[in-house]
Amino acid sequence: MARATDNISQAELNVFYAWCLQHGVIIEGELGRANGSFIGNYFVNNWKEEITEQNLETAAPQILPHLKRYADENKAEYMRTLAKLSDAEQQVVYNWQPPKGFARNEYNATILVKYCVAHNWKVTPEHLALAASQANVVGHLQIDESKRQRHLDPRSHSSTDDGDPFLGKDVNKPAWKKRQEERERQEREQQQTPTQTKETDAWTTICQQLMQGGTWAQKDAMRRLYDSGLAAGKSPRVIASEMEKLKASYERLISRSPF
Numbered sequence: 001m002a003r004a005t006d007n008i009s010q011a012e013l014n015v016f017y018a019w020c021l022q023h024g025v026i027i028e029g030e031l032g033r034a035n036g037s038f039i040g041n042y043f044v045n046n047w048k049e050e051i052t053e054q055n056l057e058t059a060a061p062q063i064l065p066h067l068k069r070y071a072d073e074n075k076a077e078y079m080r081t082l083a084k085l086s087d088a089e090q091q092v093v094y095n096w097q098p099p100k101g102f103a104r105n106e107y108n109a110t111i112l113v114k115y116c117v118a119h120n121w122k123v124t125p126e127h128l129a130l131a132a133s134q135a136n137v138v139g140h141l142q143i144d145e146s147k148r149q150r151h152l153d154p155r156s157h158s159s160t161d162d163g164d165p166f167l168g169k170d171v172n173k174p175a176w177k178k179r180q181e182e183r184e185r186q187e188r189e190q191q192q193t194p195t196q197t198k199e200t201d202a203w204t205t206i207c208q209q210l211m212q213g214g215t216w217a218q219k220d221a222m223r224r225l226y227d228s229g230l231a232a233g234k235s236p237r238v239i240a241s242e243m244e245k246l247k248a249s250y251e252r253l254i255s256r257s258p259f
Contacts, residue, residue: 003048008040012051019056021083024069024076031068038066078106081113089123096125099132101228103142111140135245139221143228203236210243222246 016039020027025035042063043051056063070076082090093113098104115131116123131137211222222243229239 003044003050006044008044008051012043015053016051016056018083019053021079023060023064024079025064026068026070035067039063072106074105074107074110078110081110084117085113085123092123092125092128096128098141098144099129101144101231102132103144105142108141111137135242136248138228138242139225139246141224143224203240206240207236207243210240210247213247 016036017027019025020035026032027035039051042059043049043055047055047059049055070079082093085093093109096104096109096112098108102108112128112131113123115134115137116127121127121131132141207226211219211226213219214222225243225246226239229242234242
């Protein structure tokens with residue numbers, strides 16, 4: 001339909017906004033304003049047609065090369081995912097706060113929203129939190145690197161430095177005193193029940209074995225699941241169970257999306 005006025009209506013802006021989300025066209029900041037100006041000039045002065053979904057798709061081959069789009073595929077996929085939500089659900093995603101230890105970014109938000117959609121859940125704070133707690137989801141979420149414990153090279157001095165003097169803090173202690181303290185320490189250790197320690201070591205070994213299998217990406221996901229479990233205070237047995245579930249989910253993985 002030919003334009004009746006040079007003014008762009010709110011309805012046209014809404015159509016353009018939704019179209020941008022679907023095509024990964026930038027809508028924020030200076031680049032977003034530049035994209036909006038280009039489209040306004042194209043439809044008002046060049047084509048002289050109303051901005052409709054059909055007209056945008058028809059003009060896409062001509063206008064997309066002139067529009068600035070998201071170079072980051074995670075961002076583009078995030079915007080496409082948002083385009084399928086209601087205004088209220090989009091606002092929930094904008095205000096989403098990740099579980100402790102996980103990054104607040106478009107990649108994680110997209111995974112959680114897709115999980116909700118796949119299970120026919122309305123996107124709410126409660127459903128996003130529930131999705132993030134699923135064993136087959138946790139391994140795909142990105143960790144907040146700023147909160148990750150610093151891993152030191154075991155070959156470096158800083159990884160073994162306990163702050164004691166180079167020759168030890170007991171360098172001047174008499175030999176008989178050292179032997180007495182060593183005997184007392186061994187007696188205390190023998191009095192402790194070793195069952196729990198052995199069981200913990202067994203589950204830790206299982207976790208280590210699970211982190212060795214699969215592709216590089218799967219190994220990395222296993223490691224992040226293990227690290228996040230330790231950070232949350234979970235026992236090696238619980239972590240191993242979650243890692244087994246993640247391993248099983250890989251067998252059903254048929255696309256880049258975990259769902």
